[in-house]
Amino acid sequence: MSVDEMKKEGECGRRQWILSVYWREMDQESWQQSRSPTVSQRDQWVTESQVFEIYQLFSSIPPNAKSLMLELQRDNHIDYVTKSLRHLAPAFSVLDANRPWLCYWNLHSIALLGESLDDELHDNTIDFLNRCQDPNGGYAGGPGQMSHLATTYAAVNSLITLGGQKALASINRDKLSGFLRRMKQPNGGFRMHDEGEIDVRACYTAISVASVLNILDDELIQNVGDYILSCQTYEGGIAGEPGSEAHGGYTFCGLAAMILIGEVNRLDLPRLVDWVVFRQGKECGFQGRTNKLVDGCYSFWQGGAVALLQRLYSIIDEQMTRASEISPTSDVSEEEEEESSDGNSSDATCHFTHGGMSEPSLANFRNIGYNFINEWRAREPLFHSIALQQYILLCSQEQEGGLRDKPGKRRDHYHTCYCLSGLSLCQYSWSKRPDSPPLPKVVLGPYSNLLEPIHPLYNVVLERYREAHEFFFAES
Ligand SMILES: CC(C)=CCC/C(C)=C/CC/C(C)=C/COP(=O)(O)OP(=O)(O)O
Numbered sequence: 004m005s006v007d008e009m010k011k012e013g014e015c016g017r018r019q020w021i022l023s024v025y026w027r028e029m030d031q032e033s034w035q036q037s038r039s040p041t042v043s044q045r046d047q048w049v050t051e052s053q054v055f056e057i058y059q060l061f062s063s064i065p066p067n068a069k070s071l072m073l074e075l076q077r078d079n080h081i082d083y084v085t086k087s088l089r090h091l092a093p094a095f096s097v098l099d100a101n102r103p104w105l106c107y108w109n110l111h112s113i114a115l116l117g118e119s120l121d122d123e124l125h126d127n128t129i130d131f132l133n134r135c136q137d138p139n140g141g142y143a144g145g146p147g148q149m150s151h152l153a154t155t156y157a158a159v160n161s162l163i164t165l166g167g168q169k170a171l172a173s174i175n176r177d178k179l180s181g182f183l184r185r186m187k188q189p190n191g192g193f194r195m196h197d198e199g200e201i202d203v204r205a206c207y208t209a210i211s212v213a214s215v216l217n218i219l220d221d222e223l224i225q226n227v228g229d230y231i232l233s234c235q236t237y238e239g240g241i242a243g244e245p246g247s248e249a250h251g252g253y254t255f256c257g258l259a260a261m262i263l264i265g266e267v268n269r270l271d272l273p274r275l276v277d278w279v280v281f282r283q284g285k286e287c288g289f290q291g292r293t294n295k296l297v298d299g300c301y302s303f304w305q306g307g308a309v310a311l312l313q314r315l316y317s318i319i320d321e322q323m324t325r326a327s328e329i330s331p332t333s334d335v336s337e338e339e340e341e342e343s344s345d346g347n348s349s350d351a352t353c354h355f356t357h358g359g360m361s362e363p364s365l366a367n368f369r370n371i372g373y374n375f376i377n378e379w380r381a382r383e384p385l386f387h388s389i390a391l392q393q394y395i396l397l398c399s400q401e402q403e404g405g406l407r408d409k410p411g412k413r414r415d416h417y418h419t420c421y422c423l424s425g426l427s428l429c430q431y432s433w434s435k436r437p438d439s440p441p442l443p444k445v446v447l448g449p450y451s452n453l454l455e456p457i458h459p460l461y462n463v464v465l466e467r468y469r470e471a472h473e474f475f476f477a478e479s
Pocket residue numbers: 153156204207208250251252253256290291292295296298304
């Protein structure tokens with residue numbers, strides 16, 4: 004990007020340009036000088052040196068070896084996640100309360116890699132998830148345990164990923180709807196489980212499953228926007244609860260939930276962009292919060308937030324124009340000033356107009372997830388997508404299969420799922436349509452690295468989402 008283009012693009016362009024300069028011209032000396040002052044100096048140094056060593060090795064090898072180093076070890080990853088799925092019941096007693104999560108991380112990884120399960124494993128997984136379904140609604144971490152919103156989200160996304168009549172029809176939507184209502188709090192938030200914590204994760208998991216299963220309604224949406232708004236911090240990112248620190252995981256959850264309920268224009272989006280684009284570090288990966296270490300899983304949580312923001316340019320522009328029009332000398336009445344400072348103007352409650360959804364009617368918010376994809380008009384990404392692919396392929400990938408947080412850490416199924424999800428987002432980040440095949444120059448490494456595209460609001464493979472949408476929206 005030239006300096007002129009950078010000026011034309013404004014602040015976001017400037018940041019993207021800065022990141023690309025870092026990426027192209029970083030050297031050990033400037034790297035050392037720009038070390039974060041508050042993260043443990045030793046941890047920061049260890050991460051930087053390990054990452055830097057990998058990049059140095061990479062830059063010194065011949066082009067054909069470079070291509071090998073950048074290759075996605077597809078078969079080894081498939082092996083790693085499929086084995087885990089086969090041994091789900093006996094092998095993960097240590098993750099006893101998280102078994103639907105293991106299903107989701109592994110099934111989603113397999114789907115991203117374009118692979119499917121054999122019939123027996125497919126059926127066994129549906130049966131296992133059914134045993135986690137509570138007769139009173141929702142899914143627990145294991146058979147006979149208590150329903151939890153996080154494992155409900157994991158189980159629903161797993162069944163959508165498995166696909167087919169048996170998987171989709173196994174979800175008891177009436178009972179699930181009752182569970183969501185029992186978790187709903189008067190302040191707009193949701194509890195994760197009976198007497199559990201209230202946070203932005205709970206809002207997202209509740210709204211996401213309600214939206215994808217077509218059981219979202221006014222009662223569930225009531226005050227959710229107020230709660231999430233109260234979690235946007237002075238930095239611009241979103242925290243887990245009011246008063247906490249902005250974090251990538253919660254920022255994705257808060258932003259996606261606000262989009263799904265049609266109230267995203269109530270967030271301060273320019274400030275959110277500001278925060279999230281600076282979370283991509285000189286190591287090329289994303290960190291979860293200010294002055295912390297980069298980690299492969301934020302390729303999805305932060306990369307996902309950026310991918311969503313990429314589809315909200317018109318609202319961001321509107322907010323920036325509105326902000327520039329408000330000057331200290333302008334003739335604004337007290338009433339108007341109050342409205343614009345809390346973001347709750349009459350316009351803000353009329354739900355966002357993106358994708359032709361200008362009326363706040365039930366039919367509209369029910370279709371937001373679907374329209375978000377169908378009316379896709381992507382603009383260029385606000386992050387350095389090639390740099391992020393480099394971090395995932397060179398620093399997070401284990402050649403023997405599986406992906407990890409950073410060099411020196413061990414692979415695990417959570418990081419495998421979210422590194423691959425982030426990689427898919429990068430590969431399609433320049434596409435005009437959500438699943439139009441990207442140009443080869445946009446995919447780092449051999450073109451065979453290409454993964455399946457995902458629906459960025461739910462993080463399920465797009466084709467599986469479409470099947471589920473047809474199934475759950477057929478009668479309405
Ligand atoms: C859908 C769903 C359930 C989403 C969960 C979102 C998510 C990943 C939240 C992050 C939680 C958190 C505060 C991690 C900090 O861990 P840390 O202090 O070990 O990591 P850090 O140093 O990178 O912040």
